[in-house]
Amino acid sequence: MTCWHICRHSDKGARVLVLVLSFGVTALAQSLDPSALLKPARDSWPTYHGDYTGQRHTRLTQITPDNVHQLTLAWAFQTNQPQQIKATPILVDGVIYITTPDNLWALDARSGRQIWRYTYPANDGFHIGHRGVAVYKDFVYLTTPDAHLIALDARDGKVRWNVEIADSRRGFWSTNAPLLVRNPRTLAPSHLLVGVAGDFDNLPGTLKSFDPETGKVQWTFYSTPPPGTPGSESGGATGGQMWMTGTYDPDLNLVFVGTGNPTPVLNGPARPGDNRWTCSIVALDPETGKLVWGFQASPHDTHDWDAAEVPVLVDAPFNGVPRKLLLQASRNGYYFVLDRTTGQNLVTTPFTTVNWAKGVDTEGRPVPNPAKEPARDGRLVAPNEAGGTNYRSPSFDPATGLLVVSAHDAYGIYFFKPEHGSYGWAGANYTVWGKGVLRAIEYQTGKIRWSHDIGEGPGGAGVLTTVTGLAFSGDAAGNALALRTSDGTTLWHSGIGRVGNSPISYELDGRQYVILGGGSGLYAFTLPERP
Amino acid sequence: MGRTAGVIVTILFLASLLHAQGRGQASPASVPPPRSASSQTYPADQIAAGQRIFTAQCGFCHGRDAMGGESGPDLTRAAIVAEDVRGDKLGPMLRAGRADKGMPAFTLSAADLGAIVAFVHDQKTKAESLTGGRRSVDVADLQTGDPEAGRQYFAGACTRCHSPTGDLAGVAKRLQGLALLQRMLYPAPGRDGSKATVTVTLASGATVTGRLAYRDEFTIALTDADGWYRSWPVRQVKFLVNDPLQAHVDQLGKYTDGDMHDVLAYLQTLR
Numbered sequence: 142m143t144c145w146h147i148c149r150h151s152d153k154g155a156r157v158l159v160l161v162l163s164f165g166v167t168a169l170a171q172s173l174d175p176s177a178l179l180k181p182a183r184d185s186w187p188t189y190h191g192d193y194t195g196q197r198h199t200r201l202t203q204i205t206p207d208n209v210h211q212l213t214l215a216w217a218f219q220t221n222q223p224q225q226i227k228a229t230p231i232l233v234d235g236v237i238y239i240t241t242p243d244n245l246w247a248l249d250a251r252s253g254r255q256i257w258r259y260t261y262p263a264n265d266g267f268h269i270g271h272r273g274v275a276v277y278k279d280f281v282y283l284t285t286p287d288a289h290l291i292a293l294d295a296r297d298g299k300v301r302w303n304v305e306i307a308d309s310r311r312g313f314w315s316t317n318a319p320l321l322v323r324n325p326r327t328l329a330p331s332h333l334l335v336g337v338a339g340d341f342d343n344l345p346g347t348l349k350s351f352d353p354e355t356g357k358v359q360w361t362f363y364s365t366p367p368p369g370t371p372g373s374e375s376g377g378a379t380g381g382q383m384w385m386t387g388t389y390d391p392d393l394n395l396v397f398v399g400t401g402n403p404t405p406v407l408n409g410p411a412r413p414g415d416n417r418w419t420c421s422i423v424a425l426d427p428e429t430g431k432l433v434w435g436f437q438a439s440p441h442d443t444h445d446w447d448a449a450e451v452p453v454l455v456d457a458p459f460n461g462v463p464r465k466l467l468l469q470a471s472r473n474g475y476y477f478v479l480d481r482t483t484g485q486n487l488v489t490t491p492f493t494t495v496n497w498a499k500g501v502d503t504e505g506r507p508v509p510n511p512a513k514e515p516a517r518d519g520r521l522v523a524p525n526e527a528g529g530t531n532y533r534s535p536s537f538d539p540a541t542g543l544l545v546v547s548a549h550d551a552y553g554i555y556f557f558k559p560e561h562g563s564y565g566w567a568g569a570n571y572t573v574w575g576k577g578v579l580r581a582i583e584y585q586t587g588k589i590r591w592s593h594d595i596g597e598g599p600g601g602a603g604v605l606t607t608v609t610g611l612a613f614s615g616d617a618a619g620n621a622l623a624l625r626t627s628d629g630t631t632l633w634h635s636g637i638g639r640v641g642n643s644p645i646s647y648e649l650d651g652r653q654y655v656i657l658g659g660g661s662g663l664y665a666f667t668l669p670e671r672p
Numbered sequence: 673m674g675r676t677a678g679v680i681v682t683i684l685f686l687a688s689l690l691h692a693q694g695r696g697q698a699s700p701a702s703v704p705p706p707r708s709a710s711s712q713t714y715p716a717d718q719i720a721a722g723q724r725i726f727t728a729q730c731g732f733c734h735g736r737d738a739m740g741g742e743s744g745p746d747l748t749r750a751a752i753v754a755e756d757v758r759g760d761k762l763g764p765m766l767r768a769g770r771a772d773k774g775m776p777a778f779t780l781s782a783a784d785l786g787a788i789v790a791f792v793h794d795q796k797t798k799a800e801s802l803t804g805g806r807r808s809v810d811v812a813d814l815q816t817g818d819p820e821a822g823r824q825y826f827a828g829a830c831t832r833c834h835s836p837t838g839d840l841a842g843v844a845k846r847l848q849g850l851a852l853l854q855r856m857l858y859p860a861p862g863r864d865g866s867k868a869t870v871t872v873t874l875a876s877g878a879t880v881t882g883r884l885a886y887r888d889e890f891t892i893a894l895t896d897a898d899g900w901y902r903s904w905p906v907r908q909v910k911f912l913v914n915d916p917l918q919a920h921v922d923q924l925g926k927y928t929d930g931d932m933h934d935v936l937a938y939l940q941t942l943r
Contacts, residue, residue: 269732518816569807618888
């Protein structure tokens with residue numbers, strides 16, 4: 142174990158500065174230096190995806206295909222909330238931060254015991270879910286249903302400041318787990334990137350960067366034209382909200398974020414053209430918020446298929462040449478590979494049942510079939526509105542080259558007529574049928590290596606792969622699962638209730654833990670301790 | 673309640689008696705909303721309190737106006753709201769949730785529950801005076817198919833399980849518009865449970881057949897002829913599931929939109 146590990150647990154609360162040899166930087170003993178996100182310590186899960194790549198892959202080696210059947214419960218924490226846990230737990234300095242809308246708990250990662258709890262005052266924003274917190278130094282950040290960003294003291298949960306991200310009275314809300322970014326070469330001031338949601342109203346797609354110390358806005362990126370500007374580029378579309386957490390390449394100093402669907406949602410004629418930059422992957426300069434490149438996964442979307450899903454960053458050979466790749470399994474049912482330096486498309490191929498595109502254009506974008514746009518008499522479309530996947534995180538396993546995705550084969554019927562208007566949803570859609578499937582995608586080709594049924598309806602669980610060859614996730618019946626990554630065989634399960642978040646793993650006191658949310662509880666599994 | 677309001681309530685109540693048919697079915701957005709079992713008025717402050725809670729807790733799925741959102745149905749057209757009297761149906765449902773529909777159980781105080789009920793009924797009253805509705809699908813919208821082409825398609829694809837003079841005789845009297853289209857595409861298992869059956873072969877060689885009650889990777893369960901729930905570890909038995917709905921799933925990948933509208937047009941002739 143490095144000095145890092147020893148020092149971080151030797152001076153609880155003492156705020157002693159220590160030299161962390163393994164990283165060559167100076168850090169506070171009880172806080173998170175932004176540089177720790179470049180190579181997260183074994184005893185941490187310091188940001189939504191675990192690190193900047195979005196691979197959600199752990200290099201911890203204790204839990205293996207041979208011993209996973211012995212996994213046992215170390216502790217459970219019950220939120221006693223009606224909402225399912227959808228958040229990724231964030232672990233820094235032995236403390237886990239877990240959220241539901243309006244609620245944040247700090248837990249002892251050794252026992253699951255509550256250290257403190259913060260409850261945000263009652264408000265009428267949408268309480269649909271919450272993805273988790275971000276941590277910077279001794280600050281913890283919570284977004285709220287009424288689109289505020291709250292900074293709390295990590296010691297005790299006291300509010301330091303509270304700023305508005307966007308105006309909830311106009312229809313914005315936030316479930317976002319912010320992304321903390323600092324350029325490792327220039328050590329320029331850090332940026333806390335915070336997104337909002339809001340497609341029940343015609344609102345500009347808004348992503349803001351805040352100074353994590355003060356809560357001051359550093360920049361705003363609009364994926365669709367901001368208020369008061371001509372909408373020519375977007376064809377009159379609004380929307381494109383960036384409600385999921387992006388990823389970051391420190392070498393390129395680029396942030397990658399998926400953007401949401403256009404509004405009005407189902408009314409295509411009101412917004413002709415491609416509707417840039419909705420349903421897109423955008424690469425932004427984190428210092429300025431300026432667009433460097435964009436790739437549109439769904440030009441002129443009329444089915445609510447945002448491209449907010451995790452843009453996974455992989456450095457790996459492509460056709461024999463090492464490349465900086467970006468992989469996305471998108472809600473529209475297509476798998477994309479891009480060169481993330483330029484945004485050039487390398488692969489476009491479906492990973493679920495799709496029937497809405499006529500083909501793929503020269504830029505690698507699926508071409509929507511106008512006959513599958515919502516219509517007065519209804520159109521039978523695959524996937525349905527919930528999509529081929531959704532917010533639940535995929536995981537990339539470098540050893541097998543597989544992107545394991547919680548996929549969804551589904552059909553819906555879509556309606557639009559002029560009487561539905563051009564505001565907000567502006568149409569009607571209904572799910573017909575759907576089935577959840579964990580699917581392993583070969584990263585260079587998009588070929589499906591294996592599929593593993595998880596039951597009717599879309600799954601809720603994301604995926605965590607391990608360097609030892611396991612993939613943790615959950616099924617629709619309420620079982621946490623561990624599969625063999627190479628072939629999808631089930632090796633372990635536990636009926637903890639429906640897993641609604643994406644699992645994490647860390648090592649503490651020499652033991653590896655895997656944490657999953659089951660229903661409204663959080664469950665920590667580990668190998669049995671020797672007596 | 674003032675005298676004028678009392679008169680209005682009486683009129684609405686009489687109207688509700690005249691429009692009480694069609695209750696107990698799925699919420700057909702293509703027909704006028706079912707009328708309330710009994711007209712209910714609520715204090716403005718209770719409705720306003722209910723609106724705040726509803727927006728926060730229910731609005732994403734059911735819409736801020738309760739007329740349908742990202743995944744949940746339009747409650748102003750839902751049978752359970754029409755049947756509800758001051759929370760007698762909605763209260764138990766909200767507290768239990770409907771896991772099969774993806775709806776969580778809610779922990780609500782009596783005051784909060786009462787406020788939500790007040791808001792939903794008030795929205796329903798408002799919706800009844802609206803024409804169209806922004807998410808409406810009307811019966812007239814669905815008349816683009818060719819019944820004769822639909823009859824031929826039906827003869828080729830559907831008659832293994834269905835008969836126009838048997839199970840589907842008079843189907844167009846029971847279901848119209850969107851409700852009929854949804855049932856045609858996939859008649860989802862309802863509150864009466866799965867339509868699938870399963871035969872389980874035990875290690876002894878004995879077999880047990882019943883209605884499929886539960887199935888995951890690890891457990892298979894059925895309800896036997898006497899009504900008892902019985903389950904087994906999947907590893908220790910053999911089993912064969914017969915799910916008649918699988919034919920509907922397979923058909924989804926075969927229909928063109930034209931086929932779909934033709935078959936609907938044909939079913940609409942089965943009165």
